[in-house]
Amino acid sequence: MMAGAAQHREPVRYVQIDESLCNGCVLCIKACPTKAIRIREGKARIEGVCIDCCECVRVCPRRAIQAITSESLDLAEKDHIIVSPSTVLYSQFGEDVLPNDVLLGLKRMGFGYIHDQSYTSEIFNLAVELYIKENREKPDAPLPFISPVCPVVVSLIAYRFQSLLKHIPPLITPREIVAREGKMRLAARHGRDAETFKVLHITPCPSKMICMKESILQEHSYLDAAIGINTIYGELKRNIHDVEDDIVLHHSGGIGLSWGMSGGEISGVELNCLAVSGLEETIRYLEKIEIGLLGDIDYVEFRACTEGCLGGPFTVMDKYQGKRNLQKLVRMFGVEKQVKYGYVKKLYDKGWFFTDKKESHEEAITQISAVDIARGIERLKRIEETLKLLPRKECGACGSPDCTTFAEDVTDGKASLESCVFWKDQKRKLNIRP
């Protein structure tokens, strides 16, 4: 009984709506790419599949929709915590603050271990190159390969573009590598269990939370908690001083640092690559790939946020200012790779970069039943019939994002035609008697 109850619980949502602030306008329902939001009784509610893209958070003029992170980690026990910030963090403090200064600031805040991600990102670039070179010549290679890095994009593919799941290489992302290796090295050094050490990720977006809990690409995540850049910003800023310590925590070149911006990841991949950012453009390109286009490209870096992770909802600095800061860092540190190819090749051959997911996300040969298909066709016919009754003003006043979605809701018994504000007029126009 208990287990069954646990399975049917509501999924944890990292995007939450404060009903006391919501006035039931239509901006969020129209912004949602999965059409997951409806206005019910004058308030916005998430009813469908949320992929944590935060488009609703961005458009809400009353700040009624907020993204949250986990509170599960006891921050008092800082000495067992490995902090691993997104490289976006380096762009948030102005152009004179260097990555090492930021990492030392975290150290001063009392965290036990500070692990930079930018160096690992450069290692990951080489792993991607090795994987693609090994696989692109195979018959029916799923070209272009798609970066596994942005969790919103991965969720979007799993929800709307399932046939593209096989385009995502089964590689573990830099943030997971840092967490895994950090835990293992500390465990070995101190002779303790790896799970004694907890990894806190400082993140520009809440989608990392979903990865920890129910990742699509991995069985198990090595991250334990995440905190938004904006949450930690004030305290961290007070702890960033002029360099007096000579501890070096940052080792990458400019390429690893540029990962926070769109095109940053592929700047380190010497293949035929493409970078696409922003949700709308991402969807447009995924649609193209799904009909067989862009097969001449090896690898596409998709980022759901415009301009890349710099545009994440938890960032403090405006994305274009942040980009300027990162660009300056790239110039300063240079684009020469700090990572040795032979070293990465050895790790690659050992399986260091591969996810623990057992079955690859090959297209499951899903055998749908003829009854399901017949039902689907029937439903579609009814939706189209309903749609003919509607004025196609696409106003959203009924609580559904557009007339088509409203027709779906009516067909599925979730809404009544009476909620269409034009329904009285329509009845008269179409000569429908009650």
Place this chain on the structure above:
Amino acid sequence: MLKKYSIKPRDFVKAGEESIRIQKFLKFIGFDAGLIRRISICAYEAEMNVVMHGGDGEMSMLVDPKEIVLEVADDGPGIPDIGLALQEGYSTASPEHREMGFGAGMGLPNIKKNADSLDIHSGNGQGVHLTMCFEVKTR
């Protein structure tokens, strides 16, 4: 269930949109992702052929729980030698088409590869009529 889509020749800005519409439509009904992919690849190749070489065209799709039939017809100049057009790499695309990344001579071969059956009716000045069938495998 029958759906119809019209294709305008030489309209490279809108080219591909009807195929994406077909793809969305099939997803909505709930067909298997692999099948949808094959159909949308064929729809796209056929649509592009009309846009590049054809005249006014129409794409129609008959959806049934057992089979999907996609027909694409246009009133353009037609294909003089169908056997040649089915060879990989054979292309009559103009340099302009190639500059846009089209015209690799893979259109019809790609359709043949992805459809369960393909029937081509054409000839000099007779337009092109393609009929592609896809079997729906169900439990």
